[in-house]
Amino acid sequence: MKILKTTLLALFCLLVYTHANAHALWIETATLGKKGTLHDVKVYYGEFALNERDAPEKWYSDVKEFTLWLVAPDGKKTKLETKAGGTHYTSSFTPENDGVYTLMVSHEAAELGGTTKYHFISSAQVAVGKSTKVNADLNTNSLKVYAANQEIFGKGKSIKLYAQLNGQPLANKVVNIASPEGWSKGFTTDAEGAFEFAPLWSGRYVAEAENYEKAAGTHNGKTFDAAWIGSTFSFEVK
Template sequence: MKRNILLIVIAFFLHTSSLFAHALWIETNTTGKAGQKQTIKIIYSEPNDKPEKIADWYSDVKEFTLWLTGPDKQKVKLATTAADDHFTSEFTPEKDGVYTITVSHTAKELGGKTKYQFNASAIVAVGKSLAGNDPALNTNDISVFSDASKAYKVNKPFQLTGFFKEKPSEKLHVAVHSPSGWNKEISTNAQGVAEFTPIWVGKYSIEASKSEKEEGEHNGKNYTSVWRCATLLVDVK
């Protein structure tokens, strides 16, 4: 009997660990042109891994809402279309500037006594205007910002800023995953800045996370902690 209980507990923790290594990711070109359609894909997976089929997404994560904030600071909801293992969306930028795409979704179900929140963002630079190149346009509880005015290159220090409750935040855990499979874990400093030096060309997956003790009720169930993550894809040339 004790052995069966132990096996059940081990299986639960293995399942939970695997489950919450997943995150939402927004895939789109980081540059665009005014008047030209910009396509977007939203997936749920581990970094650089095969997307999970929508039918297998945790809880109600597939019921997320996708938002677009333009350089004029106007925020609009984007329609999404479901496929087998991802959602698609699109928008057509009307003017030059920086566009911010965001998702923030708190899962309906708890993981044990923990509430899980999935955040994702993408930054699209259109033309040479830097209007909208502002981390304040991402109002998610936790977010990662990369400056659209900077070109990120191999063997050059790459700085990201992590925000929590819209303020630069210290000691956010940041996981960096390169397209080659090279991974690195860093933390934000007192100014919310985390830095690494990329050594391969390609798209890097950035995931910041924070866990904290907090008590409350969520969908009729009590929770004692909250886990939040934020993802961003950046291009290194």
């Protein structure tokens, strides 16, 4: 009986881990904005490649209590208000200056998945005016994926993305790319945390980097022995 209970507990923990790990948090917003014009933002949770967007009441643990931050080109950081919709949260902001704006979410789930702590991260960028150069330092998320320039990329043309963990290149790790057609593929980063691919379809894509490591500690009064971080970055292809 003891062996059976242990086996069932292990299976339960695996199911919790698989469910949380398969899902991700991501931000959708138009790549280009206009100074003085309201710019809409949406935050989703689910599986982008499968076109699954969960209703907020079904989000894992307390992930729906995330905070959405906006960082202006000059580094000014503002907390944006969010409102629950049918399958997402909505928000908006009005750019006051030209440059690249950064949207960020970083939320550690209150509940553990078995003995694993989960950290959901997402970022997106909006270019306003002629300047499209990205200052990656303005994105303070511990794990991030980004492009050197914020632009609408071209179908069939090579795109270079970078991944960083705690300010250092996320080297020799697989970053998954999901397309609007349901296609998904992993690409391994080089020593600089960079990788390239050529999109086959137009539409919105989501890149997701992960990091899993053994790390003992306590979280909300419960002991964990591993930590998982998942970070997404969405972009447009025409």
